[in-house]
Amino acid sequence: xxxxxxxxxxxxxxxxxxxxxxxxxxxxxxxxxxxxxxxxxxxxxxxxxxxxxxxxxxxxxxxxxxxxxxxxxxxxxxxxxxxxxxxxxxxxxxxxxxxxxxxxxxxxxxxxxxxxxxxxxxxxxxxxxxxxxxxxxxxxxxxxxxxxxxxxxxxxxxxxxxxxxxxxxxxxxxxxxxxxxxxxxxxxxxxxxxxxxxxxxxxxxxxxxxxxxxxxxxxxxxxxxxxxxxxxxxxxxxxxxxxxxxxxxxxxxxx
Amino acid sequence: xxxxxxxxxxxxxxxxxxxxxxxxxxxxxxxxxxxxxxxxxxxxxxxxxxxxxxxxxxxxxxxxxxxxxxxxxxxxxxxxxxxxxxxxxxxxxxxxxxxxxxxxxxxxxxxxxxxxxxxxxxxxxxxxxxxxxxxxxxxxxxxxxxxxxxxxxxxxxxxxxxxxxxxxxxxxxxxxxxxxxxxxxxxxxxxxxxxxxxxxxxxxxxxxxxxxxxxxxxxxxxxxxxxxxxxxxxxxxxxxxxxxxxxxxxxxxxx
Numbered sequence: 001x002x003x004x005x006x007x008x009x010x011x012x013x014x015x016x017x018x019x020x021x022x023x024x025x026x027x028x029x030x031x032x033x034x035x036x037x038x039x040x041x042x043x044x045x046x047x048x049x050x051x052x053x054x055x056x057x058x059x060x061x062x063x064x065x066x067x068x069x070x071x072x073x074x075x076x077x078x079x080x081x082x083x084x085x086x087x088x089x090x091x092x093x094x095x096x097x098x099x100x101x102x103x104x105x106x107x108x109x110x111x112x113x114x115x116x117x118x119x120x121x122x123x124x125x126x127x128x129x130x131x132x133x134x135x136x137x138x139x140x141x142x143x144x145x146x147x148x149x150x151x152x153x154x155x156x157x158x159x160x161x162x163x164x165x166x167x168x169x170x171x172x173x174x175x176x177x178x179x180x181x182x183x184x185x186x187x188x189x190x191x192x193x194x195x196x197x198x199x200x201x202x203x204x205x206x207x208x209x210x211x212x213x214x215x216x217x218x219x220x221x222x223x224x225x226x227x228x229x230x231x232x233x234x235x236x237x238x239x240x241x242x243x244x245x246x247x248x249x250x251x252x253x254x255x
Numbered sequence: 256x257x258x259x260x261x262x263x264x265x266x267x268x269x270x271x272x273x274x275x276x277x278x279x280x281x282x283x284x285x286x287x288x289x290x291x292x293x294x295x296x297x298x299x300x301x302x303x304x305x306x307x308x309x310x311x312x313x314x315x316x317x318x319x320x321x322x323x324x325x326x327x328x329x330x331x332x333x334x335x336x337x338x339x340x341x342x343x344x345x346x347x348x349x350x351x352x353x354x355x356x357x358x359x360x361x362x363x364x365x366x367x368x369x370x371x372x373x374x375x376x377x378x379x380x381x382x383x384x385x386x387x388x389x390x391x392x393x394x395x396x397x398x399x400x401x402x403x404x405x406x407x408x409x410x411x412x413x414x415x416x417x418x419x420x421x422x423x424x425x426x427x428x429x430x431x432x433x434x435x436x437x438x439x440x441x442x443x444x445x446x447x448x449x450x451x452x453x454x455x456x457x458x459x460x461x462x463x464x465x466x467x468x469x470x471x472x473x474x475x476x477x478x479x480x481x482x483x484x485x486x487x488x489x490x491x492x493x494x495x496x497x498x499x500x501x502x503x504x505x506x507x508x509x510x
Contacts, residue, residue, distance in 0.1 A: 012441075012442070012443070013442045013443075014440050014441060014442065015270070015440035015442065016440055017272070017440060043440060046439060046440065046441075050441070053448060053451070053452050054448070184301060185269050185270035185271055185272060185298065185301065186267075186269060186301075186305070187267070187268045187269065187270065187442065188267070188268075193308060193309070196308070197308050
């Protein structure tokens with residue numbers, strides 16, 4: 001977040017307070033090429049304004065996965081930045097401009113994100129790692145002192161446990177981790193902290209599976225239209241009519 | 256926020272969602288000595304837990320000023336960290352363990368914050384600058400695309416305008432700026448951005464004064480007990496009985 005010009009990364013963390021979602025803007029300060037991770041429909045105007053003020057060129061809008069608790073802003077962002085490409089995992093079986101898989105790189109200017117498959121919350125969950133800046137964007141796979149739920153959308157606790165341990169907590173201890181959500185005002189964590197203090201992921205695999213089985217969480221309120229909307233990256237023209245109307249109405253109520 | 260170990264700064268931004276306040280924890284990773292800026296009463300347990308998990312030693316709890324919209328957490332933090340010292344500006348005319356003034360340094364390990372007087376929102380407003388990490392903590396003097404109000408607590412728009420221009424926007428353009436509040440989910444900004452896009456501070460001094468005169472904002476809801484509580488850094492034993500009881504009751508309702 002500091003030394004932006006020297007380190008040539010421009011970084012902004014943004015918060016959407018209804019779904020408690022973090023959106024991230026990253027840009028290479030040398031080339032001004034930029035990406036956005038997990039934008040939210042309701043905050044697209046804020047994010048577009050910021051992107052324009054920062055004077056960066058938005059190449060990609062990445063979703064870490066098909067969210068169930070809010071509608072992605074990637075569709076609406078395309079209206080502001082028509083050349084921008086939406087990105088999802090190929091394993092999401094969804095519609096996006098680009099479908100990426102484990103091991104691929106996503107380049108913006110001199111920067112390069114490594115794509116890591118971290119399924120378990122959903123099949124298509126991705127973690128994006130920016131090695132040279134020692135940071136990773138974990139979506140809902142790993143939250144600060146928590147993790148995404150595993151009780152719907154192909155959720156599988158054993159898969160999630162292995163993803164987090166093999167792909168995220170195996171990174172160097174000082175790597176900063178940025179989740180898709182936080183509900184208590186924390187903004188980031190580190191590999192070391194989560195290895196030591198994550199109350200779920202420090203358990204054994206079997207204990208973790210047991211714990212996840214018994215969370216008894218209510219279903220997300222807007223899941224019935226968020227999921228189909230996000231399966232097409234929030235592009236109105238690709239939604240079925242009922243979904244589109246519900247999304248439009250929900251946005252209207254918010255504004 | 257990244258390169259923590261190499262750059263030897265551990266940095267955490269924390270958000271309190273009732274008063275939309277940002278709290279900051281900074282530590283020198285070499286010595287583990289740490290400070291906290293603008294803690295909030297309601298989130299002291301969260302912050303104490305994090306400080307303990309990070310394994311750092313809290314030297315100082317700094318308030319950028321005597322807040323009017325929430326009760327500082329510095330008093331409650333002293334119960335968790337008895338050796339920690341509270342800090343306010345000498346110009347605040349308040350009770351704190353340390354009273355600092357323009358030009359002083361606050362050291363923690365190998366790190367050193369420069370104290371800059373930035374009055375205008377209140378007489379005792381301070382901005383803390385961490386030059387080697389190219390970041391500054393501006394309190395309510397400068398907010399992201401905004402600034403603190405100037406209609407109570409010794410507020411003076413002309414003074415604020417000069418403070419911000421002479422002490423904050425005169426820093427190098429790439430310095431990151433971290434405010435005490437944000438109400439739209441933005442987490443930080445830069446000197447360059449605010450020089451170009453702050454809708455208030457890019458005006459002339461006279462236009463700014465005019466604008467600030469006509470904001471017609473409602474008074475902060477909890478001002479009548481927040482200000483006297485914060486004038487003693489939130490230390491219960493130093494509050495008058497009515498203030499202490501109101502603060503205790505408000506905290507109880509929150510929990």
